[in-house]
Amino acid sequence: MSDGYIALEDGTVIEARGRSPGRTRGELVFTTAYTGYEESLTDPSYEKQILTFSYPLIGNYGVREERFESVRIHPSAVVARELTADVTNWLAEEGVPAMDHLDTRTLVRRIREQGAMQCGIAVGSNVTPDDARSELDTCVGMSDHDTIGEDVSVEQPVRYRDAEDGPSVAFIDCGAKQSIVTSLVERGATVHVLPYDATVSDVRAVDPDVLFISNGPGDPAIFEAAERLVTQVVGNLPIAGICLGQQIIARALGGATEKMRFGHRGVNQPVYDRKSDQVVMTTQNHGYAVTESGDLDVTQVNVNDGTPEALVDEERSILTRQYHPEANPGPHDTLDFFDDVLALAESRQSVV
Structure with a gap:
């Protein structure tokens, strides 16, 4: 397993277990869906966003292509309390950073209280909190994604x-x-x-x-x-x-x-x-x-x-x-x- 860090625009840095390596940035949002993770991950509406699942276990019924809503995963990164190997292997194959083993309840409450916020993500064997912060520094708002x-x-x-x-x-x-x-x-x-x-x-x-x-x-x-x-x-x-x-x-x-x-x-x-x-x-x-x-x-x-x-x-x-x-x-x-x-x-x- 590798390390994972989320740097939030309010200054908070959260440590987690890395499941799929990579570095990225985007708007941190959450879904309350307890099923349909395949549909959510392939929904183009999540393009350029960091998707947090509030339901604690994601991947418990595998990954089936017939449930996909498009040809690829759209969130820039994925955060969950626990991700199964089926999902993390899929994310890794598509090069989408992912992490788990963090308190997603607290994270979701923070979003609800402060609103959707920009964040930086860093996952890998040698990443540091500063790597996540450097990603955060390059964030732009959703209204700036004019293409x-x-x-x-x-x-x-x-x-x-x-x-x-x-x-x-x-x-x-x-x-x-x-x-x-x-x-x-x-x-x-x-x-x-x-x-x-x-x-x-x-x-x-x-x-x-x-x-x-x-x-x-x-x-x-x-x-x-x-x-x-x-x-x-x-x-x-x-x-x-x-x-x-x-x-x-x-x-x-x-x-x-x-x-x-x-x-x-x-x-x-x-x-x-x-x-x-x-x-x-x-x-x-x-x-x-x-x-x-x-x-x-x-x-x-x-x-x-x-x-x-x-x-x-x-x-x-x-x-x-x-x-x-x-x-x-x-x-x-x-x-x-x-x-x-x-x-x-x-x-x-x-x-x-």
Whole structure:
């Protein structure tokens, strides 16, 4: 075993057991999920972040590629109370630093009290606390990663399901989970996955029935092309979005977003639906939230802090969710969102 150190921007240095060697830096965040570590580690929304698992044992049911949300691990480093050999071998194969045997409960409470913070990570046989501090000194904020879209998006269009029947979706990939695409395809849609900076001409070329803005990492203000695209097609094409997609759509239509204190990350976030007067449990992973909904109506809110979880404009056929209705790894309370999105295709009045 090797040594591991985390240097926090509040001056704290935490010692741990090194499990996968390397040095890196990033925003330290935590997830409360107790299952779904494979999905979390391959979720592009964690790009450039240091992921701490609050659940004490990570890896107890192995690693299976069919659960992956993308082709690689996205967090810059991983922290846990205990990591199994299956997970640490996987992390080491992909060159992702990892450490365990530290008090993650105290670490998570520190994040909750002080907010998500920058940190430096150093893991290896000869590392020192100063190595972690030197990594911390080179940190930048999430809003400064202005090229993050390039790191997580497709470079060229990709089509899933090629059929004449069923709706067609222009899917803007800002760092999408594969299960979102799968959820649409399973319901009979042809999904055209387009780069994060796709233009209105790119969208017109696939002749879609719905424009869909995906989830992804970082500050929604960075994704200017997607925001511009929404303003260009609104009223002519139904629009839907998840997570970062909701934030981009809100900003495009007169709303505002801001960075949250420590975000929502986990599979147990309660959401209140104003229409049904019911609470559903949701999977979430975001560090920014909509603060002003602009031209859109707020139909669902987070029970814990009141942040908007669903935005709607029935007249212009707009539908968004802040949480992840595809629910991987669970719960499955909100899967009907995808049926509602594809129903928007029937309301299409004109072509882009």
